[in-house]
Amino acid sequence: MAEDKGRILELIKRVLFTDFVKGLTVTLGYNVSKSITHKYPDEEKWVPYRRFRGVHTLNRTETGKELCVACELCSKACPTQCITVIPMEDDTGRGIADRVAKVWKVDLVRCLYCGYCEDACPTRAVRLSREYELACTDLSCTVRQREELLKPVQVPESFEGGVIAKSEFLRSKRGIKVKVDLSITRKRPL
Ligand code: SF4
Ligand code: SF4
Numbered sequence: 001m002a003e004d005k006g007r008i009l010e011l012i013k014r015v016l017f018t019d020f021v022k023g024l025t026v027t028l029g030y031n032v033s034k035s036i037t038h039k040y041p042d043e044e045k046w047v048p049y050r051r052f053r054g055v056h057t058l059n060r061t062e063t064g065k066e067l068c069v070a071c072e073l074c075s076k077a078c079p080t081q082c083i084t085v086i087p088m089e090d091d092t093g094r095g096i097a098d099r100v101a102k103v104w105k106v107d108l109v110r111c112l113y114c115g116y117c118e119d120a121c122p123t124r125a126v127r128l129s130r131e132y133e134l135a136c137t138d139l140s141c142t143v144r145q146r147e148e149l150l151k152p153v154q155v156p157e158s159f160e161g162g163v164i165a166k167s168e169f170l171r172s173k174r175g176i177k178v179k180v181d182l183s184i185t186r187k188r189p190l
Contacts (some may be wrong), residue, residue: 041133041178045167047155047185053113053128056106056150062186066150067125070101077120082110089183102148108134129153133178154180163187 014020038044048054059067070087086103117126131153136142155161159182166184170177 008051010152041167042169043167044164045180047159047161047163047165047180047182048130049161050130050157050159052130052132052161053115055108055129055131055134055144056117056149057127057129057131057153058104058146059125059127060150066100067106067123068101068121068146069123069125070099070104071122072106073122074117074126077116079114079116080110080112082107083117101146104134104149105143106149107143109139109142117152124163 036040038046040046061067070085072085072087075081075085076081084103084104085101088102089098089100113128115128118128134142163185164187166181168179168181170179
């Protein structure tokens with residue numbers, strides 16, 4: 001009896017195209033709903049949440065000394081072995097505390113953004129920043145070197161994120177730069 005009822009219901013559904021109507025309702029709903037187009041990157045840029053894991057950054061002390069002691073623990077902990085560290089002693093050469101990295105580079109194409117390198121670092125030198133713009137036209141730019149990673153990051157750690165901020169897209173002969181104005185933001189509409 002119950003089986004017959006199910007069959008009749010299925011037949012009615014087919015005759016009335018209920019599944020088709022349901023699908024059409026969703027499509028039409030999107031057609032009349034407010035657009036959520038993100039005008040990236042010319043006018044707006046998404047600022048990630050604080051815990052977002054993006055491109056690496058190498059930190060310094062307040063006095064400007066590099067925190068990295070080139071212990072290579074980050075490269076050993078990395079599951080994809082995309083970090084290369086080559087140590088050297090600095091000018092004073094006073095032992096392990098003065099060891100610095102001669103080379104510290106990361107291959108962002110192979111990176112999983114898992115954060116194991118951050119966890120392994122005893123001096124909190126390496127952090128994953130909130131920088132997520134990795135697109136480029138030359139494969140060499142996917143490998144980030146120490147000198148570049150030591151530069152300060154654009155989004156301050158204190159900024160909460162999860163918003164879309166006003167941005168300006170600057171093109172020059174030297175490349176492309178996106179300037180973010182964190183004083184003008186709106187919540188991400190999702
Ligand atoms: S985030 Fe993970 S995969 Fe990427 S460099 Fe660090 S440890 Fe390696
Ligand atoms: S970033 Fe940290 S873990 Fe990696 S070599 Fe430097 S001090 Fe060691």
